[in-house]
Amino acid sequence: MNTHLGRRTRVLVATTATAGMVLLAACTSTDDGGGGSTTAGGVELVKAGQLTTCTHLPYPPFQSEIDGKVQGFDVALIDLVADDLGVKQQILDTPFENFKTGAFLNSGECDLAAAGMTITEERKKNVDFSDPYFNATQAVLVARDSGVASLADVKAKNVKLGAQAQTTGEDYVKGEGFDPVSFESSDAVLNGLRTGQVKAVVIDYPVVQGWLKDKANADAFTVAEQIDTGEQYGFTVKKGNKALQEAVNKALADAKADGTYKKLYEQWIGPYDESAASPAAS
Numbered sequence: 001m002n003t004h005l006g007r008r009t010r011v012l013v014a015t016t017a018t019a020g021m022v023l024l025a026a027c028t029s030t031d032d033g034g035g036g037s038t039t040a041g042g043v044e045l046v047k048a049g050q051l052t053t054c055t056h057l058p059y060p061p062f063q064s065e066i067d068g069k070v071q072g073f074d075v076a077l078i079d080l081v082a083d084d085l086g087v088k089q090q091i092l093d094t095p096f097e098n099f100k101t102g103a104f105l106n107s108g109e110c111d112l113a114a115a116g117m118t119i120t121e122e123r124k125k126n127v128d129f130s131d132p133y134f135n136a137t138q139a140v141l142v143a144r145d146s147g148v149a150s151l152a153d154v155k156a157k158n159v160k161l162g163a164q165a166q167t168t169g170e171d172y173v174k175g176e177g178f179d180p181v182s183f184e185s186s187d188a189v190l191n192g193l194r195t196g197q198v199k200a201v202v203i204d205y206p207v208v209q210g211w212l213k214d215k216a217n218a219d220a221f222t223v224a225e226q227i228d229t230g231e232q233y234g235f236t237v238k239k240g241n242k243a244l245q246e247a248v249n250k251a252l253a254d255a256k257a258d259g260t261y262k263k264l265y266e267q268w269i270g271p272y273d274e275s276a277a278s279p280a281a282s
Contacts, residue, residue, distance in 0.1 A: 039085045043243045046108045051082040051089045054110035056096040058187050061210040061268040062116040063091075073268035074114040077133065078235070080260065081112075081251040096166055102126040105238040112237045112244060116204065118168045119234040128239050130248040132232035138169050139205040140225040141190075146199055150225045151176070154200045162198035164189050169202045172229055193221065200224070204231075209270050 038044050046052050055074065058064035063072040070091050082089040098104045099113045100123055118136065119129045142148040147157070154161050155178065163170040165182035173180050181198050183189040186207050193201045194217075205226055212218045237244045255261040262272050
């Protein structure tokens with residue numbers, strides 16, 4: 001995922017906006033205006049009484065604004081971490097580039113990042129990842145009448161291809177010799193396909209699953225191919241923040257053990273796919 005680097009960071013809080021664009025977060029939060037504080041669990045937080053999460057909107061079904069609130073699979077999982085720490089989650093909408101560099105974690109603006117982010121060795125140089133919480137494949141999405149049945153068809157028929165900038169999907173197709181049209185968000189990618197700016201897109205399959213729940217979309221578009229790129233999603237913390245990393249891993253493990261993970265998966269992703277939902281720790 002990516003966004004224009006000049007985009008203003010937004011604080012998503014459970015209050016009415018007095019200026020600028022302010023949205024409802026998944027939870028309310030407490031900000032006493034002071035610095036960080038240590039929770040009972042021994043985790044140092046950048047702001048007292050809240051777990052501050054950096055994300056990048058929109059990226060349904062993992063995080064997007066729904067009915068004035070930021071909701072999604074990632075949001076719900078991080079709420080579990082916040083609950084364990086006895087605080088509330090507050091969400092900041094930030095450029096995706098910051099997740100790759102760890103900038104907002106290093107500057108103390110966020111405790112962690114949750115953005116449907118693939119674990120890669122390059123990213124591990126800048127941030128520490130949680131255990132993987134989701135196996136993701138890429139999807140080649142096309143119009144039903146396109147005559148395209150695979151990524152190979154896209155190349156053979158010289159079909160204009162789109163992808164989201166700065167993502168592993170874009171990296172993958174570039175590695176396969178494509179020069180895709182880059183879009184700044186998943187919504188922009190799908191809109192580019194809908195409006196004919198491109199004739200095919202490569203994008204994370206869970207995003208496509210959610211998009212195709214809309215009958216109008218499903219009637220007009222179809223998945224030509226799923227590509228298993230071996231991707232796993234993880235949440236990130238500042239390098240060396242072992243206490244928060246362990247708190248995230250514990251919340252994930254507990255949720256899988258008590259059925260909460262499965263419930264949230266079915267709510268946000270779709271029919272439970274154990275192979276996608278239960279990746280081994282990397």
